Amino acid sequence: MAVRKITETVFNIGTIDWDRQTFDELIPLPDGTSYNSYFVRGSEKNALIDGVDPDTIEEYISNLKSLNVDKVDYIISNHTEQDHSGTIVNLLKLFPDAKVVTNKKCKEFLMEHLLIEEDFFITIEDNETISLGDKTLQFILAPWVHWPETMFTYLVEEKIVFSCDFLGSHLATNETFSSDDAKVYDAAKRYYAEIMMPFRPHVKKHLLKLKEMEIDFVCPSHGPSFSNPSFILNAYEDWSGDNVKNKVLIPYVSMHGSVKAMVNYLVDRLTQKGIRVELLNMTKKGLGELAIDAVDSATIVFGVSTMLIGPHPTMLYTGTIINALKPKTRFVSLVGSYGWGSKAFETMEGILNNLKSQMLTKVLAKGYPKEEDFEKLDVLADEIEARHIEIGIL
Ligand code: FEO
Numbered sequence: 001m002a003v004r005k006i007t008e009t010v011f012n013i014g015t016i017d018w019d020r021q022t023f024d025e026l027i028p029l030p031d032g033t034s035y036n037s038y039f040v041r042g043s044e045k046n047a048l049i050d051g052v053d054p055d056t057i058e059e060y061i062s063n064l065k066s067l068n069v070d071k072v073d074y075i076i077s078n079h080t081e082q083d084h085s086g087t088i089v090n091l092l093k094l095f096p097d098a099k100v101v102t103n104k105k106c107k108e109f110l111m112e113h114l115l116i117e118e119d120f121f122i123t124i125e126d127n128e129t130i131s132l133g134d135k136t137l138q139f140i141l142a143p144w145v146h147w148p149e150t151m152f153t154y155l156v157e158e159k160i161v162f163s164c165d166f167l168g169s170h171l172a173t174n175e176t177f178s179s180d181d182a183k184v185y186d187a188a189k190r191y192y193a194e195i196m197m198p199f200r201p202h203v204k205k206h207l208l209k210l211k212e213m214e215i216d217f218v219c220p221s222h223g224p225s226f227s228n229p230s231f232i233l234n235a236y237e238d239w240s241g242d243n244v245k246n247k248v249l250i251p252y253v254s255m256h257g258s259v260k261a262m263v264n265y266l267v268d269r270l271t272q273k274g275i276r277v278e279l280l281n282m283t284k285k286g287l288g289e290l291a292i293d294a295v296d297s298a299t300i301v302f303g304v305s306t307m308l309i310g311p312h313p314t315m316l317y318t319g320t321i322i323n324a325l326k327p328k329t330r331f332v333s334l335v336g337s338y339g340w341g342s343k344a345f346e347t348m349e350g351i352l353n354n355l356k357s358q359m360l361t362k363v364l365a366k367g368y369p370k371e372e373d374f375e376k377l378d379v380l381a382d383e384i385e386a387r388h389i390e391i392g393i394l
Contacts, residue, residue, distance in 0.1 A: 002014075002059070002063060002174050003063050003066055003067050004175075004176035005176065006038070006160065006217060006219060006225060007160070007217075009040065009041040009042070009135070010038060010039070010040050010041075010158065010219075011038065011039045011067055012036050012037070012176065013037050013038070013039050013048075013060070013063040013064060013067055013069075014035045014036035014037040014038075014052050014060070014221070015034065015035050015037075015052045015053070015056035015060050015063070016032070016034045016172050016173070016174060017032050017033050017034060017035065017053065017056060017172055018032045019032060020032050020033050020172075023083075027194050027195075027287060027288070028286050028287060028288050029170050030288065031170060031171045031172055032171070032172030033170040033171065033172055033222055033223075034172055034173065034222055034223060035051075035052035035053045035056060035084065035221065036050070036052075036219065036220065036221045036222065036223075036225070037049065037050050037060065037084075037087075038050070038162055038219055039064075039072075040132065040135060040137070040155060042131075042132020042133040042134055042135040043132070043133030043134040043135070044131075044132060044134075045073035045074065045131070045133060046069070046071055046073055046074075046132065047072070047073065047074040047075070047076055047101075047130075047132060047137060048072050048074070048075050048076065048091065048098075049076045049078065049153050049162045050076065050077065050078055050084040050085070050164060050221050051077075051084055051085060051086065051087035051088050051090075051091060052083070052084070052087050053083040053084075053087075054082065054086035054087055057087055057090055060087060060090075061090075061094075072091065072094075073097070073098060073099070073132075074098065074099055074100075074101045074122070074132075074137075075088055075091050075092070075095075075098050075099070075100045075101065076102065076137065076153050076162075077100055077101070077102040077106055077110060078106075078150065078151050078153060078163075078164035079149065079150045079151075079164045079165060080106055080109035080110055080113055080114075080147060080149055081147065081165075082113065082114075083221075084164060084221055085110060085113070085114060086114070088100060088110065088116060089114055089115075089116065092116070092120060098120075099120060099121065099122045100116065100120050100121050100122070101121075101122045101130060101137075102121065102122075102123070102124065102151070103123065103124060103125070103139065103141055103149060105143075105148055105149035106149035106151065107121045107123055108149075109147075109149050124139045125139075125141075126140065126141040127140065129156070135155060135156070135157050135158070136155070136156040136157060137153055137154070137155060137156075138153070138154040138156055139152075139153055139154075140152040140153075140154060142163075142166065142202075142206045142209075144199045144202035145165065145166045145196060145199055145202050145203055145206055146165055146166075146195050146196055146198075146199055150164060150165070150166070151164075152164065152166070152206075152210075154213065158216065158217070159213075159215055160215075160216065160217040160219055161210060161217070161218055161219065161229075162219045162220075162221075163218060163220045164220065164221045165196075165220070165221060165222065166196070166203075166206065166220065167188070167218050167226070167232045168188070168191055168220035168221055168222035169184060169187035169188040169191045169222055169223030169224070170187060170190070170191055170223065171183070171184065171187040171222070171224065173223065176224065177225050177226060177227045178223075178224040178225070178226050178227075178228075178231070178232075179224075181231065184223065185235060187223060188223065188235060189235070189239060189292055189295060190288050190291065190292050191222065191223070192235075192236065192239050192295065193239075193288075193292050193294060193295045194287065194288065194291045194325070196240075197240075197291070197294075197295060197326060197327060198325055198326045200240050200326065200328065203236065203240040204240050204241070207233065207236050207237060207240060211233060215229045215233075216229070217229065218233070239295050239296065242328065243296075244296055244297065244298040244329070244330055244391070244393065245276070245296045245297065245298060245393060246274075246275055246298060246388050246394045247276045247277070247278065247293070247296065247297040247298060248270055248275055248276070248277050248278070248297060248298070248299040248300070248384060249277075249280070249290075249293045249294060249297040249299070249329075250263050250266065250277060250300075250301045250302075251282050251285075251290055251300070251303065251315070251318045251322075252279070252280070252281060252282065252303025253281070253282050253283055253303065253304070253305045253314045253315050254281075254303065254305055254337075255307070256305075257368070258305075258365060258367060258368045258369060259303045259304065259305050259335070259336055259337050260303075261368065261369055262303065262335045262336075262337065262363065262365065262369050262373065262377060263279060263301070263303040263335065265369070265374055265377050266301065266335065266377050266380065266381060267279055269377065269378060269381035270381055270384065270385075273381065273384075273394075274394065275384065275385065275388060275394065278293040278297065280293065282314045282315065282317075282318050287321055290318060290321060290322070291321070291325055294322060294325060294329065295327060296328075297327070297329055298329065298330050298388055298391065299329065299330065299331040299333070299360075299384050299387070299388070300322065300327070300329050300331075300332050300333075300357070301335060301380070301384075302315060302318065302319065302332075302333070302334050302335070303315075303335055303336060304335070304336035304344050304345065304348055305336060305337060305344075306336065306337065306338035306339065306342040306344045309341050309343050310343060310344055311336075311344040311348050312344075315348065316347070316348075316351070319348050319351045319352055320351055322352065322355070323352050323353065323354045323355065324354070326354050327355075329355060329357045330357055330358065330387070330391060331357055331358050331359075331383075331384065332355060332357040332358070332359055333359065333360040333362055333363075333380055333384075334348055334349070334362045335362070335363040335364075335377065335380070336363075336364050336365070337364070337365045337366070337368070337369065338364065338365075338366060339366075339367065342364065345362055345364060358387070360380055360383045360384065361379050361380045363376040363377055363380060
């Protein structure tokens with residue numbers, strides 16, 4: 001039972017998934033997650049903003065009952081993905097007179113994904129409003145954060161923006177509003193990195209729109225809400241902005257110690273130069289750590305062991321993930337080792353085609369690195385230092 005009061009007439013009746021470990025069968029959830037659904041009581045009509053994951057339907061219905069919700073006129077769908085829309089069908093059975101309010105694209109998707117019939121919908125345009133009597137809901141189309149149909153809903157009189165996935169965090173918490181800034185910052189950054197970063201230009205555009213609005217509360221569909229909107233809006237501005245940090249991310253796999261010797265040497269050299277390093281042994285670290293550090297690292301150096309003649313599969317996966325997340329990394333390099341032959345670098349470069357980064361000196365050692373390999377690592381470290389100085393971060 002977890003009804004959380006936002007204001008006198010707005011409640012979060014969503015569910016908390018304390019035990020969920022992965023999302024999309026891909027993204028690790030170290031802190032579980034929550035699916036926020038907001039009930040807005042108007043003088044004439046009531047609205048529900050988004051639903052919850054169908055796996056938590058019993059808790060959701062229980063929350064609805066505990067709030068004595070006897071009438072729902074509008075079910076607002078900000079986003080089709082099933083963790084928010086999957087219970088709309090259940091809601092329509094509970095409240096058969098309710099209408100699903102959404103944009104044209106989202107309606108099309110809901111009809112395809114959830115088989116909801118067209119008669120149930122009211123379709124709105126950008127900035128259109130509907131009245132609940134003494135309250136007004138305004139719809140703001142926000143495509144590509146992170147699907148093409150995503151939108152925000154704004155409760156005009158109370159200055160609340162319901163932003164769905166945008167500005168959210170995978171965090172199981174019964175707190176109404178964020179109070180542990182450090183924990184929420186990390187969870188929100190991880191969420192941004194994994195879900196929003198590939199759409200950075202759209203993030204920037206929609207963020208600007210929100211910054212021009214009067215907002216007292218940000219209510220996303222995952223994690224706690226914010227009664228201090230600038231906290232999350234400023235964090236997003238930093239993450240999605242063009243600035244990078246004086247930081248080198250080094251994800252690596254070392255099968256027999258050669259790549260480990262190379263990346264350790266590079267870490268030493270970069271440390272001497274005052275450059276922060278995040279060294280991730282990808283056989284022990286996951287997508288989350290990789291994504292978070294990719295958000296603002298100026299440089300990524302991949303440490304690549306050769307398996308047969310290609311990259312170790314874990315580095316193939318690492319490269320594929322980085323390429324899909326499209327970080328704003330300015331510089332990239334490859335260091336690695338092989339036994340008798342290798343096309344590992346060619347393969348890695350081939351899968352990093354989304355990155356708009358400058359390739360620096362690559363270092364490929366046969367077997368254990370030797371003096372000439374360490375000299376090339378010195379060259380790479382000097383190049384990284386020079387580039388970081390050039391762009392004004394060192
Ligand atoms: Fe939380 Fe895109 O779903």
